[in-house]
Every structure is written in structure tokens, then in C-alpha cells.
Amino acid sequence: MSSNWLVTGHPNEDHVQWSMNGGFFLASERWSRVVRTLCKDVLFAWSETHEIGTIVPVFRKFGQHVAFVGFPLTSDPIDKLEDQDLQSLILKLQKEHGIRLARVARGNRNQLDSPHQTARRDFWISDLASWKPGKRLRRDLKYAGRKSAGLLITPYLADPEAAYRLYTSTLKAHGAKPRYTNEYFHALAAADQSAQDVAALSAIDKSKNLVAFAIMVRHGKWAYYLHGAANEVGRKASVSDLLLESIIEKARDLGCKRFSMMASPWNQPGLCNYKSKWCNQSGLATTFDQGTGLIGKVMSAASFIMRRKERKYAEKFK
Numbered sequence: 001m002s003s004n005w006l007v008t009g010h011p012n013e014d015h016v017q018w019s020m021n022g023g024f025f026l027a028s029e030r031w032s033r034v035v036r037t038l039c040k041d042v043l044f045a046w047s048e049t050h051e052i053g054t055i056v057p058v059f060r061k062f063g064q065h066v067a068f069v070g071f072p073l074t075s076d077p078i079d080k081l082e083d084q085d086l087q088s089l090i091l092k093l094q095k096e097h098g099i100r101l102a103r104v105a106r107g108n109r110n111q112l113d114s115p116h117q118t119a120r121r122d123f124w125i126s127d128l129a130s131w132k133p134g135k136r137l138r139r140d141l142k143y144a145g146r147k148s149a150g151l152l153i154t155p156y157l158a159d160p161e162a163a164y165r166l167y168t169s170t171l172k173a174h175g176a177k178p179r180y181t182n183e184y185f186h187a188l189a190a191a192d193q194s195a196q197d198v199a200a201l202s203a204i205d206k207s208k209n210l211v212a213f214a215i216m217v218r219h220g221k222w223a224y225y226l227h228g229a230a231n232e233v234g235r236k237a238s239v240s241d242l243l244l245e246s247i248i249e250k251a252r253d254l255g256c257k258r259f260s261m262m263a264s265p266w267n268q269p270g271l272c273n274y275k276s277k278w279c280n281q282s283g284l285a286t287t288f289d290q291g292t293g294l295i296g297k298v299m300s301a302a303s304f305i306m307r308r309k310e311r312k313y314a315e316k317f318k
Helices: 013-022 029-035 083-097 135-147 160-173 182-194 232-237 239-253 269-276 293-306 308-316
Strands: 005-008 041-047 052-061 064-068 101-109 117-125 152-154 198-204 210-219 222-230 258-264 281-291
Touching: 005 083, 013 041, 013 052, 029 041, 029 052, 029 182, 041 083, 064 083, 064 293, 083 101, 101 117, 101 258, 101 293, 117 269, 117 308, 135 232, 135 239, 152 239, 160 182, 160 210, 160 222, 182 198, 198 239, 210 232, 210 239, 222 232, 222 239, 232 239, 258 269, 281 293, 293 308
Parallel strands: 064 101, 222 258
Antiparallel strands: 005 041, 041 052, 052 064, 101 281, 117 258, 117 281, 152 198, 198 210, 210 222
């Protein structure tokens, strides 16, 4: 059955009401304002058949239009669609909007669905209502409470520019390239002030310098831990543990059933271990690229080759 997709530059009224009523922030017009700081444009896809929607950011790569079906991932309820429904959306994007490459990123998978995908490690809490810290985590939280006693925790992103600097320095320390911008963090801070589906926490010292931060968004019954970082003072005090515990409690208060800590690179075992102490489920976050036309197919093939190491790790994952 066709999903009867409507793809437009602005969300229709059904899309707006659905995202607001269900708390589907990652499919909302409010989230699109944040994403627009990163890309050329944002489209809105609405399935009249299933009465669900998503945003479709359009990036430029090598002069071509590359679309993400959802950002940073598709998420529920789009993830529950049959493959043919997603295919009909991708074909519409390619035929009517000049998209050369469409990318579908899905979290919380148990295995690669096809040989044409790649994946990273993913971590999540499957039942927030029954979740509680384990023995190791309780010990770490007590330590963090003692060491962070001189820090002030604020229920907002205290300094977006400082948060961006912490984010970039953390990625560079691991040899990774920053994906997000200073403008993006300012837009996230604005979204935190205007939308209950966004929650940010900051730790600041006595001089009002940002020591650490954490940002979460609610999307339906899922909560996604988008960003977090700490400077050397914050790391020594383990204040990120206190922020994350509070973020999880906030997700529970918002009615979320599951909490995702998102994907991590295979070459960062320390980060994977950190997420493991919080989460009771581990799996894969998969990525699938589909190109159209000669250029799109070349781009898809190049992406497939570049991600071969990730794919090998994923194929061995159990």
C-alpha cells in the first residue's frame, strides 16, 4: 500500500498538530529551525496513509543534493514503516526534489538488515519506568556528588558558545571532525527555552564558566541524549554523571519509555564503556544510502567503500 507522501517546504497543519500532540520533536518545525543552521534546506514529509511525518534536511555534497530521512536519525514511528513505504518516500524525493543521495539512519537495531548498510554501536535503556542505577553507577554518582559540590547545576544551556567549544575540543581529542556549528548550539539553546521537549543542563564554576553540559530531546516515547561534554575540571569531578542522571529523570517525567544514548564510533571503547554503565541494551545504529542517476550511484558506492571498516565491525557484533 502506498504511503501517499506529501513533501513540501513547510509542514501542513496535520503534520504540525501530530508533532505537537505526540511530542515528536525530531519531526517538528521547531527542530527544523535548529537543523537549518547546518544544511541548505529542510523539507517536510507527511504520510497521509499512516498519518505520521518526518523532516528531511537537504545538504550539499560535491555540488549535489543529499537528503537525510529524519535527522539525526529516522526514529519512531517512521522506523516502524515497511521498507516499501520508505522506498516510496525516497523515490519521491529523488524524482520531485532533485535528491541524488538519500540517507536513512536507524537506531536500536539488533543486526545489519542488508549487506549494503553500515553501522556503529548503539546504547539505550529499554524501560525507563523500571530503570535504576547499578552498583557501579551508584558508586560513581556518590563520587561525583562529593567532587562536584562546588559547582552549580543550571536547568538550561548556560553558555552556547562555550558548549560549542567543549564539543569541538572533545571531538578533536578523539581525532574526530566536528559535525555541528556554533550557530547550531545557539539554536538548541533557544529551542530549550521555548519547547518542553528539549532539556539542557549545565555545570558552572564560581566564576560562571561552563564546566560541562548535557542536552536531551523527547521524541514520542523515546528520549535522545544528543550532546554532552566536559572540560578537565568537569571530567575530574565526574560531573557529567550527575547531569546525565538528571536528564534521565527529566525524560521519565516527560513520559518517555526509552532512553537512547545514541551511536558511538567503534574506535572509542572508552565512550562505549561509559554508555554501557547507564544502559541495559546494546545494539547497532545502521546507515543506508540510496543514490539515483550516475552521480548519486557513484556517491553511494564511495560511501559504501569508505565505511567498510565500520561494516566489518558491525558484521562481527553480537
